[in-house]
Amino acid sequence: MKILGFFGKGGTGKTTLTALILRELVRRGEVGLLAVDADANECLASLLGAEGTPRLSDMLQKYKRQREESPELTGLDIFQNLFDTLLMEGEQEGYDMLIMGRGEGSGCFCAINDLLQAVFEKTVEGENYNYLLMDCEAGVEHIARKTSGKINDAIIVTDASKVSLDTLKRIKEVASEVGTTIENYYVVANxxxxDMLDKVEKTAESLGFKYLGAIPEDPNFTEIAYEGKSVFDLPDDSPAVIATKKITDQLLGA
Ligand SMILES: Nc1ncnc2c1ncn2[C@@H]1O[C@H](COP(=O)(O)OP(=O)(O)OP(=O)(O)O)[C@@H](O)[C@H]1O
Ligand SMILES: [Mg+2]
Incomplete structure (x- = not known):
C-alpha cells in the first residue's frame, strides 16, 4: 500500500497530475487503486469522469447520529461499517473513488478530517488498496491538519515561479513540525x-527532492474541458500522457 499525496501552490496542476497518474495506473492494469479528492473544491471527480461519487461529508450526519445512539462503539467502529458502503458506491471502472467534501457551513472540517484520517488507517491496516492517490488542497495545510498523517510519496507540482518553488521548502518544514511521515519527496514541473526547467530541477535537488520530470503544456486539456470529457478520453499520444508514463515509471521504480 502506497499513499501518494499531490501538493503544490494553487493552480499548478495537482488535480491534473493526480488524474493523469491514475489514468496511467489503470491503463497498466494496476489493481487496488483508490483516488481521494481531498480538496473542498472537488475537481478530481469531473476530470476523471467519476461524477456521482459519494462524499465523506454526506456521511457525516449518519456518522454523528450513530455515535450518539451507540456510545459503546468507537468512531472507527462506526466508520468502518459506513465506509464499506461508501466504497461500493464510489466504484469506478478500474479504481475506487472518494470525495472528502465540504464542511457544514461553519467552515470547520474537523469531523471530516477525522473521517479522512480513518480512511487512511482503515486502508493502510486492511491493505485493501495498493495505491491511494490523494489530490490535496493548495498549499501544505493538509499536512498541518494531519489529515495526511502517513504519506509514502509527496509529489509537489510546481512551475518555475518563486512563489510556487517556495512551497517545496514549506512542505518539509510543516511536515516535520506536525510529525507527518513522508518517505519520499518528489517534484514534477507542470x-x-x-528554458525554465533547469531552475526547477536545481531548486528541487538543492532541497533534497527528487525531480521526476515535466508535464508540458498540453492543448488537449482545453479540448476535454470544453467537451466535458475526462482524462481517460485523452489520446494516448497526447504530450501530457506521454510525459506521465515516464514519471510513473520513476514513481513505481522507486
Ligand atoms: N500540462 C497542462 N497543459 C495544459 N493545461 C493544464 C496542464 N496542467 C494543468 N492545466 C490546466 O490548468 C488549470 C489548473 O490545473 P489543476 O486544476 O490541475 O491545478 P490545481 O493545482 O489542482 O489547482 P487548485 O489549486 O485550484 O486545486 C486547469 O484548467 C488545467 O486544465
Ligand atoms: Mg486541484
Whole structure:
C-alpha cells in the first residue's frame, strides 16, 4: 500500500497530475487503486469522469447520529461499517473513488478530517488498496491538519515561479513540525517553459527532492474541458500522457 499525496501552490496542476497518474495506473492494469479528492473544491471527480461519487461529508450526519445512539462503539467502529458502503458506491471502472467534501457551513472540517484520517488507517491496516492517490488542497495545510498523517510519496507540482518553488521548502518544514511521515519527496514541473526547467530541477535537488520530470503544456486539456470529457478520453499520444508514463515509471521504480 502506497499513499501518494499531490501538493503544490494553487493552480499548478495537482488535480491534473493526480488524474493523469491514475489514468496511467489503470491503463497498466494496476489493481487496488483508490483516488481521494481531498480538496473542498472537488475537481478530481469531473476530470476523471467519476461524477456521482459519494462524499465523506454526506456521511457525516449518519456518522454523528450513530455515535450518539451507540456510545459503546468507537468512531472507527462506526466508520468502518459506513465506509464499506461508501466504497461500493464510489466504484469506478478500474479504481475506487472518494470525495472528502465540504464542511457544514461553519467552515470547520474537523469531523471530516477525522473521517479522512480513518480512511487512511482503515486502508493502510486492511491493505485493501495498493495505491491511494490523494489530490490535496493548495498549499501544505493538509499536512498541518494531519489529515495526511502517513504519506509514502509527496509529489509537489510546481512551475518555475518563486512563489510556487517556495512551497517545496514549506512542505518539509510543516511536515516535520506536525510529525507527518513522508518517505519520499518528489517534484514534477507542470506547464513550465522548457528554458525554465533547469531552475526547477536545481531548486528541487538543492532541497533534497527528487525531480521526476515535466508535464508540458498540453492543448488537449482545453479540448476535454470544453467537451466535458475526462482524462481517460485523452489520446494516448497526447504530450501530457506521454510525459506521465515516464514519471510513473520513476514513481513505481522507486
Ligand atoms: N500540462 C497542462 N497543459 C495544459 N493545461 C493544464 C496542464 N496542467 C494543468 N492545466 C490546466 O490548468 C488549470 C489548473 O490545473 P489543476 O486544476 O490541475 O491545478 P490545481 O493545482 O489542482 O489547482 P487548485 O489549486 O485550484 O486545486 C486547469 O484548467 C488545467 O486544465
Ligand atoms: Mg486541484
Amino acid at each position: 506547464k513550465t517553459r522548457p
